[in-house]
Amino acid sequence: MTDKMDSIFDIAPYSMARAEKVAFLQSSMSELTQFHYDRCSEYKAMIDALFGGCDFSTNLDELPYLPVGVFKHHRLKSIPDDEVFKYMRSSGTSGQRPSEIVLDKKTANLQTKGLTKTLNGVLGGQRLPMLVVDSEDALGANANFSARGAAIRGFSMFGRRPVFALDHDLKPDLLRIKSFFDQHKDKAVFVFGFTFLIWTSLCETLAELDIQIDMSNAILLHGGGWKKLVNKAVSPAAFKERLKQQFNISRIHDYYGMVEQTGSIYVECDAGHLHCSVFNDVLIKDVISLENKNFGEEGLIQTLSIFPYSYPGHSILTEDLGMLLGEDDCPCGRKGKYFRVLGRLAEAEIRGCSDTL
Amino acid sequence: MTFQALNHSRIAGAESFDDLLKEGPRRIFDPMVVEMLSAFSKILMKDEAHAYPDVVSLGFFCRRANLSIVARRYTLNDAIRIGRGHSVHYTPSNVPLNFCYSMIAALLAGNSCVVRLSNKASVVTEFVVEKLNAILSRSEFEALRNRIFLFRSQADDKLNQALGDIADIRIIWGGDQTVRDIRKASLKPHAYDITFPDRYSICLIAAKEYLEENDKRGIATAFYNDTFVFDQNACSSPKAILWIGDQVSVSRAQELFWNQLDQQMRRKGYKCPASKTNEKLTKIAGLAVSGLEPRVSRSNMTGNVIVNTMPEALENADNFTGGGYFLQVQFEHLAALPVINDHRLQTVTHFGFAQTELEALVLSVPTKLSAERLVKIGNATAFDVIWDGYDLIGQMSKFVLVQ
Numbered sequence: 001m002t003d004k005m006d007s008i009f010d011i012a013p014y015s016m017a018r019a020e021k022v023a024f025l026q027s028s029m030s031e032l033t034q035f036h037y038d039r040c041s042e043y044k045a046m047i048d049a050l051f052g053g054c055d056f057s058t059n060l061d062e063l064p065y066l067p068v069g070v071f072k073h074h075r076l077k078s079i080p081d082d083e084v085f086k087y088m089r090s091s092g093t094s095g096q097r098p099s100e101i102v103l104d105k106k107t108a109n110l111q112t113k114g115l116t117k118t119l120n121g122v123l124g125g126q127r128l129p130m131l132v133v134d135s136e137d138a139l140g141a142n143a144n145f146s147a148r149g150a151a152i153r154g155f156s157m158f159g160r161r162p163v164f165a166l167d168h169d170l171k172p173d174l175l176r177i178k179s180f181f182d183q184h185k186d187k188a189v190f191v192f193g194f195t196f197l198i199w200t201s202l203c204e205t206l207a208e209l210d211i212q213i214d215m216s217n218a219i220l221l222h223g224g225g226w227k228k229l230v231n232k233a234v235s236p237a238a239f240k241e242r243l244k245q246q247f248n249i250s251r252i253h254d255y256y257g258m259v260e261q262t263g264s265i266y267v268e269c270d271a272g273h274l275h276c277s278v279f280n281d282v283l284i285k286d287v288i289s290l291e292n293k294n295f296g297e298e299g300l301i302q303t304l305s306i307f308p309y310s311y312p313g314h315s316i317l318t319e320d321l322g323m324l325l326g327e328d329d330c331p332c333g334r335k336g337k338y339f340r341v342l343g344r345l346a347e348a349e350i351r352g353c354s355d356t357l
Numbered sequence: 358m359t360f361q362a363l364n365h366s367r368i369a370g371a372e373s374f375d376d377l378l379k380e381g382p383r384r385i386f387d388p389m390v391v392e393m394l395s396a397f398s399k400i401l402m403k404d405e406a407h408a409y410p411d412v413v414s415l416g417f418f419c420r421r422a423n424l425s426i427v428a429r430r431y432t433l434n435d436a437i438r439i440g441r442g443h444s445v446h447y448t449p450s451n452v453p454l455n456f457c458y459s460m461i462a463a464l465l466a467g468n469s470c471v472v473r474l475s476n477k478a479s480v481v482t483e484f485v486v487e488k489l490n491a492i493l494s495r496s497e498f499e500a501l502r503n504r505i506f507l508f509r510s511q512a513d514d515k516l517n518q519a520l521g522d523i524a525d526i527r528i529i530w531g532g533d534q535t536v537r538d539i540r541k542a543s544l545k546p547h548a549y550d551i552t553f554p555d556r557y558s559i560c561l562i563a564a565k566e567y568l569e570e571n572d573k574r575g576i577a578t579a580f581y582n583d584t585f586v587f588d589q590n591a592c593s594s595p596k597a598i599l600w601i602g603d604q605v606s607v608s609r610a611q612e613l614f615w616n617q618l619d620q621q622m623r624r625k626g627y628k629c630p631a632s633k634t635n636e637k638l639t640k641i642a643g644l645a646v647s648g649l650e651p652r653v654s655r656s657n658m659t660g661n662v663i664v665n666t667m668p669e670a671l672e673n674a675d676n677f678t679g680g681g682y683f684l685q686v687q688f689e690h691l692a693a694l695p696v697i698n699d700h701r702l703q704t705v706t707h708f709g710f711a712q713t714e715l716e717a718l719v720l721s722v723p724t725k726l727s728a729e730r731l732v733k734i735g736n737a738t739a740f741d742v743i744w745d746g747y748d749l750i751g752q753m754s755k756f757v758l759v760q
Contacts, residue, residue, distance in 0.1 A: 042646045048645065049644065049645035049651045050638060050641055050653070067635045067638035067639045069635055069638070069639030073639065074643070074646060287631035287660075288657070288659070289658070289660070290655075317638065345631055345634075
């Protein structure tokens with residue numbers, strides 16, 4: 001298993017076509033499932049209850065998964081206590097319980113290597129000067145910010161000396177932004193931030209202030225979801241168009257990822273598609289029957305990652321809606337499946353007695 | 358600050374809030390109130406309302422004949438009973454007509470009513486408000502118009518305090534968090550709250566009697582109405598089924614019961630809310646980790662999930678969820694039921710038991726079921742002025758001794 005894990009980083013992340021990918025993933029996934037089934041008694045109990053036991057040779061379509069909610073309620077781990085390296089916590093919206101993920105050195109190391117390999121294609125494999133579209137407070141202890149904080153910390157290792165573009169009130173710090181772009185005029189820079197903050201704190205606020213900054217040298221990576229922007233009726237296309245017009249940024253990449261599978265992110269290509277790599281994969285399940293959906297059909301996103309050894313998070317059913325668009329044939333040339341995220345299922349439509357708002 | 362000075366939009370009733378404040382209490386089941394509700398009932402029951410089953414139920418409740426049955430419970434005592442004054446109602450967003458029942462109980466108890474409606478407008482709410490306005494604009498009910506004030510507003514501490522300052526009784530629907538939030542606003546010393554916090558409900562079925570029943574489809578329809586009209590998310594929706602009988606009969610009855618329910622869901626074109634799919638799986642995983650041996654079956658057509666588990670699962674309401682998720686547990690006989698002494702247990706819907714058996718469950722020492730309503734399957738959401746253990750007419754009125 002370890003040999004295979006080492007050699008996987010020698011493979012270009014978007015180079016595996018379907019036949020090879022399926023064979024590789026199938027063996028990785030059944031090994032991981034067996035590994036966790038033998039070492040994590042909670043995982044074993046869950047899989048027995050949800051899937052009536054476990055046939056480890058099953059094909060990927062029938063691979064067992066955990067609903068993402070279990071990480072909010074259970075601390076799942078497949079390693080002895082003395083191998084625990086650190087805990088990662090996430091909290092999405094306030095009031096929700098955070099997920100808690102147990103990492104050992106090996107898993108943390110795989111996550112870092114995987115993220116590096118994945119981002120090399122976007123950032124060119126060198127550490128660029130980095131502008132973080134967030135406040136330094138996001139790295140503080142405040143739990144509400146921890147998801148953002150974790151992402152910033154994780155991506156910061158791909159930049160040099162990160163500069164924070166926003167002040168405590170999430171308003172743009174004009175002096176810093178200007179001097180950042182002045183200082184690095186003719187070379188590529190890495191701009192990172194949450195989709196919503198880039199829209200409100202950069203696009204909207206700088207337009208109100210009527211401030212022009214040329215950011216054409218920026219490679220922009222953003223994530224965190226579209227929910228808040230959907231409320232503002234901003235589409236991914238409109239988002240890109242605005243960044244192009246306002247700041248002259250043309251290298252813009254959305255990414256999809258979650259703390260439960262850190263290091264295994266899905267990055268948007270120039271054709272606007274999120275891509276699976278050799279490290280991960282996506283299946284779509286019907287929201288009612290949980291059966292697999294075909295390309296072009298909407299359903300819940302199931303994410304696979306080959307990195308989780310310390311905790312049983314290699315196959316997770318998310319609460320996000322998505323759609324597979326194709327495989328091996330994206331105009332950008334990357335191999336593997338590509339897909340679109342259609343947002344999170346809303347709790348709002350449910351009827352009942354609670355809440356008088 | 359006064360309520361009048363704060364931002365709100367009037368929906369129905371008194372033209373001016375000051376007019377409402379001038380209103381005093383009336384006696385319970387005041388003839389003009391009964392007259393008005395009976396007229397309200399007539400226009401609610403007209404053909405156009407048939408598209409909305411909950412409007413028809415409301416109309417049915419307000420019939421003169423029904424109101425006189427309700428009133429009979431209160432005629433035994435010869436003391437004079439009148440309202441307490443101004444009632445202030447916070448009503449929930451997701452059970453559209455709840456505001457009406459709350460208001461009607463308060464009116465019948467002799468109070469004037471200030472009712473905050475949810476900001477989520479619904480077709481049914483608009484329909485009923487329009488009819489209420491029509492009734493109140495009739496000259497014969499002019500004297501009642503100023504006793505009602507329906508409004509919408511943002512949730513706001515200042516507004517809550519302004520309403521706390523005028524309330525003689527405050528009725529808070531909407532669950533634990535809402536009760537906590539609204540209670541931050543103080544009341545006058547003599548005033549008090551009637552609260553409806555988070556609750557859950559269960560269902561009790563005698564397997565043998567079920568197997569012998571001819572109208573299994575009727576039971577499925579009744580159970581469906583109890584449950585899925587509010588996505589199994591109302592306090593009165595059953596979250597667990599307790600089956601009484603030997604293992605063989607229970608298994609047989611379960612199979613028929615869930616089959617019938619699935620068919621009913623399909624007849625209604627009902628699919629479980631997709632937003633609950635992940636949570637259901639998470640709940641099953643939680644049961645498994647707790648050693649409660651969940652054995653799961655789910656309908657691929659409707660998304661309904663049935664989980665056979667152990668009695669201990671019933672001890673923790675966290676094991677429940679809505680949107681088509683039922684725990685079920687088998688017991689050989691009623692005496693084998695565990696003691697469920699949980700103030701959150703509201704309704705037990707039942708099939709196949711005698712009145713005396715059910716009463717014995719409540720009256721046994723210790724109480725087997727701390728529920729406040731034991732009603733036949735199909736009546737879980739049927740409103741009564743006895744609700745959640747409150748005698749609403751009693752709680753919202755006062756005795757006056759004249760000697």
